[in-house]
Amino acid sequence: MTERTPVPPPHPAQDVTEHVGYRLKRTAAALRGAMDRALREHGLTVPQYSCLELLDERPGLSNADLARGTFVTRQSANVVLRGLGDAGLITRPATADHGRALPAHLTPAGRERLHAARGAVYAVEARMITGVPADRLPALLADLDAMTEALGD
Amino acid sequence: MTERTPVPPPHPAQDVTEHVGYRLKRTAAALRGAMDRALREHGLTVPQYSCLELLDERPGLSNADLARGTFVTRQSANVVLRGLGDAGLITRPATADHGRALPAHLTPAGRERLHAARGAVYAVEARMITGVPADRLPALLADLDAMTEALGD
DNA sequence: CGACGCATGTCAAAATGCTGACATGACCGA
DNA sequence: TCGGTCATGTCAGCATTTTGACATGCGTCG
Numbered sequence: 001m002t003e004r005t006p007v008p009p010p011h012p013a014q015d016v017t018e019h020v021g022y023r024l025k026r027t028a029a030a031l032r033g034a035m036d037r038a039l040r041e042h043g044l045t046v047p048q049y050s051c052l053e054l055l056d057e058r059p060g061l062s063n064a065d066l067a068r069g070t071f072v073t074r075q076s077a078n079v080v081l082r083g084l085g086d087a088g089l090i091t092r093p094a095t096a097d098h099g100r101a102l103p104a105h106l107t108p109a110g111r112e113r114l115h116a117a118r119g120a121v122y123a124v125e126a127r128m129i130t131g132v133p134a135d136r137l138p139a140l141l142a143d144l145d146a147m148t149e150a151l152g153d
Numbered sequence: 154m155t156e157r158t159p160v161p162p163p164h165p166a167q168d169v170t171e172h173v174g175y176r177l178k179r180t181a182a183a184l185r186g187a188m189d190r191a192l193r194e195h196g197l198t199v200p201q202y203s204c205l206e207l208l209d210e211r212p213g214l215s216n217a218d219l220a221r222g223t224f225v226t227r228q229s230a231n232v233v234l235r236g237l238g239d240a241g242l243i244t245r246p247a248t249a250d251h252g253r254a255l256p257a258h259l260t261p262a263g264r265e266r267l268h269a270a271r272g273a274v275y276a277v278e279a280r281m282i283t284g285v286p287a288d289r290l291p292a293l294l295a296d297l298d299a300m301t302e303a304l305g306d
Numbered sequence: 307c308g309a310c311g312c313a314t315g316t317c318a319a320a321a322t323g324c325t326g327a328c329a330t331g332a333c334c335g336a
Numbered sequence: 337t338c339g340g341t342c343a344t345g346t347c348a349g350c351a352t353t354t355t356g357a358c359a360t361g362c363g364t365c366g
Contacts, residue, residue: 028181029224131299146284
């Protein structure tokens with residue numbers, strides 16, 4: 001069987017709650033909850049805000065691009081985009097001029113809504129990094145990247 | 154609550170992908186995917202494995218306890234527990250003897266399944282912390298904890 | 307004792323996300 | 337030119353999760 005690894009724990013970790021994965025999941029869950037609460041006042045969900053932020057930064061992103069950027073499937077991203085379009089926050093051409101990708105763009109209303117919500121989200125992030133020494137932040141980001149890449153990206 | 158950081162952003166971060174939240178979400182998504190793939194061979198989902206691990210560590214946990222431990226609602230945890238019970242991996246008394254909480258316990262089959270899957274999960278975690286200097290791991294865990302606590306836990 | 311708050315388990319309905327599948331259009335190598 | 341390959345958008349079905357609500361049991365305080 002797969003018992004070739006005698007499970008040599010590099011570090012004791014007799015408690016599951018000591019594992020990196022558990023902590024990671026816990027922090028991500030806390031962040032998700034805080035963002036949900038912060039965005040509710042602005043009438044946005046986390047996936048919606050993520051798409052808006054991505055589109056503000058790089059206008060013309062396609063549905064598949066946004067799906068990759070928000071770590072969901074194309075189908076889920078399509079639902080989000082449809083909702084944003086119905087709300088008048090983004091526009092998408094009915095037909096593609098080049099390939100099959102439909103480039104999405106923020107409407108003035110979308111930009112306005114994003115700017116309003118951005119303050120709340122940034123406040124959450126600022127609150128989150130409270131307690132983390134500023135000089136250790138780069139190392140933290142680097143470690144997160146290293147872990148992501150080690151998992152096959 | 155003195156704003157000792159009057160400077161708008163302590164670090165530029167003109168790009169969303171530079172934000173801590175984005176990296177955190179990305180790493181958590183990668184971990185979730187890797188764990189899904191690793192557990193599929195053992196016929197378990199991530200929530201199921203989480204419950205099994207928690208129950209192995211602290212037998213007698215109630216449904217609500219497991220919900221809190223896996224960061225989901227009681228209803229979701231109930232579905233997971235029902236599935237584990239149908240699979241014969243856990244047992245739960247039909248009636249509560251003290252309060253209303255029904256203490257769950259691993260069956261021998263559940264313990265065996267958990268031990269088999271644990272190797273795969275630990276391998277994923279070991280692979281994830283590849284690239285992260287071992288001496289910086291404690292700081293990483295501490296930072297994750299600090300961020301979680303700062304978000305109100 | 308009795309009422310209230312609180313936690314728990316559970317049901318029903320809705321929202322959300324994913325898997326599988328299909329058709330279309332661009333790109334590339336033979 | 338043509339055939340294969342890949343990426344995209346979209347549809348349908350299913351699984352998972354959440355929201356909202358309700359009943360039950362315990363503890364506490366009046």
